[in-house]
Amino acid sequence: MGLRGSVASVVLWTLWSAATPGAVVGDEHSHEYRSGEQVVVWANTVGPYHNRQETYAYFSLPFCAGGKDSIGHYHETLSEALQGVELEFSGLDVAFGEVVPPQKYCAIQLDEAKRRAFAYAVRNHYWYQMYVDDLPVWGIVGQLDQPEGDGDGDDGYIWTHKRFDIGYNGNRIVEVNLTAENKAKLATGADIPFTYEVNWKKSDIRFEDRFDKYLDPNFFQHRIHWFSIFNSFMMVIFLVGLVSMILMRTLRKDYARYSKDEDLDDLERDLGDEYGWKQVHGDVFRPVPHLAMFSSLIGTGFHLTTVTLTVIIFTIFGELYTERGSLLSTSIFIFAATSPVNGYFGGSLYARMGGRVWIKQMLLSAFLLPALVCGTAFFINFIAIYYHASRAIPIGTMIAVTCICIFVILPLTLVGTVLGRNLAGQPDFPCRINAVPRPIPEKKWFMEPGIIIMLGGILPFGSIFIEMYFIFTSFWAYKIYYVYGFMLLVFIILMIVTVCVTIVCTYFLLNAEDYRWQWTSFMAAASTSSYVYFYSIYYFIFKTKMYGLFQTTFYFGYMALFSIGLGLMCGTVGYFGTSLFVRKIYSTVKID
Structure with a gap:
């Protein structure tokens, strides 16, 4: 476990703490306790059950805290600040191994404002979250006296007793359960005492396996999930075989025809019926x-693509999902550290195609995705501030993100751009480019780039849409996604299907003597993201019970970012595979 830093600290400290997530104070560093040593119970957030992302500070409801001396806590990592983690000390006195019988720790008197606040929380099925030794526990605020009641009168109850059942193995905590008991009626002027108890028991659970109870293997390893992987794998085998057979046979005929044309004299060649992808050799690399x-x-x-593959592999071996905020922290660190990849590939491509204003291209490449993410996040942040939600991003976090973009991502992108321009920036096209562009002949409607783009994403989406359901459910419902081996396999399948489909689309386009393949191949592959976004709309309407301006904006805003990111990866992989294919066929044919 590593060091943690405040989000308002300098950038290097922020990146260091983001890369080495650990715990907060005292023995939470090592998760090892001596007998009688204090165990901190953190109160995190509270919010409606059906709107998982709409969370508020625990004490935004008129709960009262225990009498234990307060412990200061800052956001431990940048990711915790971005995720709306609001850890506050509960004031409960818990010591390792010491049983606490039921006892009162505080009390409140319900005035009208407090009663209305609790009644609103009960009516909207509010849950709260707490942490004990970095293990999350959940409890429900209360319940309605009548299920059909509106919860705004004296028909609601809140749970006033918290029972902690803590399992330990040696000197480490391996299991925590929270049970809410003893309901009290909501009535103006009522005195409501809050009580708690702590029970300890020995457990055979290993410390390394203590997070397994939060996973749901019956859901994620359901036979439908296995069947979807098998189905996608068979699609890859079929598609790769089909593409290889069709293209190799067709290209062999093309090569034979073009070789025959080479043996004709100029008059016969002029009178011949020349057509096909060879005719655009002077414009295909324009x-x-x-x-x-x-x-x-x-x-x-x-x-x-580099960041996604790296994070998936790290999560498979490091189980980052078990640490609060570790997955996002690692993603931020890897994204910043691999910025030269962006500059290298973007800068080299720009130089090979004759681009001259390379600084403008470098700035655009460095800030394209951060601007989209920050713009969307800051827009949603205004709504979160209006709702006083814990998702509201503090000003210190905004400054930290801005500093990372300016002082880390930008310089590393510049380094990558310079390397790309010097190492791979020289034009190396197998064909000369004509000075005057060749006119594009008329063709059938289904061969137009717009139609190809619309159809290009259907098969790639078909290979991943089952996995999308599991990913959406893990993020928007109360599931923890942990089958990253499945994700890696599906990601590889998606890339293979995308390349195969894009190559076929490009071949048909070039055979129609339309040389606008670069944007078409990118957009045809990237159109997968539009189908994913349409599926997210279906998921929101039919698979969730989300409501309200905040949750709706949060959902569709971040699903748009997810779709854009997926589209960029698919489009890039599709273009890269197609580029290799185009270079191969034009370098094989002898062209005068």
Whole structure:
């Protein structure tokens, strides 16, 4: 376990703490306790059950704290601040191994404002979260006297007793359960005491396995999940075989036809019926329109693909999902550290295609994705501030994110751009580029780039849509996603399917003598993200019970970011595979 830092500290400290997440105070560093040593019970957040992301500080409800001396706590990592973690000391006196019989720790008198606050929480099924030795526990605020009641009168109850059952193995805590008991009626002027008790028991659970109880293998390892992986794998085998067979047979015929044409004299060749992808050899490597944007998208796509693969592999071996905020912290660190990948691929592509304003392209590449993410997050932040939600990002976190972008991501992207321009920035196209663009002939409607783009994402989406359900459920419902081996396999399948589909689409486009393949291949592969976003709309309407402006904005805002990121990765991989294919076929055919 490593060091933790405040989000308002300097950037290097922020990155260090983000890369080495640990615990907060005292023995939570090592999770080892001596007999009678204090165990801190943190109160985190409270919020409606059906809106998981709409959370508020625990003491935003008129709960009272225990009499134990307060312990100061700061956001431990940048990711905790971004995720709305609001740890406050509960004031409960808990010592390792010491049983606490039921006893009162505080009391409140319900005035009208407090009664209304609790009644609103009960009516909307509010739950709260606490942490004991970094293990989360949940409890429900209260219940309605009548299930059909509105909860705004004297028909609601709140639970006033917390029973902690803590399991230990040696000198470490391996299990925590919280049970809410003893309901008290909500009535103006009522005196409500809050009580708690702590029970300790020996457990055979290993410390390394203590997080397993929060996982749901019956859900994630259901036979439908296995079947979807098998189905996607069979799709890959079929698609790769089909593409290889069709293209190899077709290309062999093309090569034979073009070789025959080489044996004809000039008059016979002029009278011949020449057609196909060879005819656009002088334009197929022409620089794309909006070159700076295109190369920036490609560089960002390579960067995101690298980050995604690295984080998945680290999570498989490091089980980052067991540590609060570790997954996001690691993602932020890896994204910043691998910024040269963005500059290298984007800068080299821009240079090879004759781009001259490379600083503009480098700035666009460095800030394209951070601007999208920060812009969306800050917009949602205004709504969170209006709701006084814990998701509201503090000003110190905004400054830290800005500093990371300016002082870490930008310089590393500059280094990558310089390396890319010097090591891989020279044009190396197998064909000369004509001075005057060749006119694009008319073709059938289904061969137009727009139609190809719309159809290109169907098969890639079909290979992942089952996995999308499990990922959405883990993020928007009360599930913890832990089957990252499945995710890695599905990600590889997605990339293979995307490349195969994009190559086929590009071949048909070039065979129709349309040389606008660069943007078409990128957008055809990236269109997978549009189908994912449409599926997210279906999921929101039919699979969730979310409501309210905050949760709706949060859902669709971050699902848009997720879809954009997926589109950048698919588009980049599709373009890269297609580029290798195009270079291969034009370098094989002899062209005068």
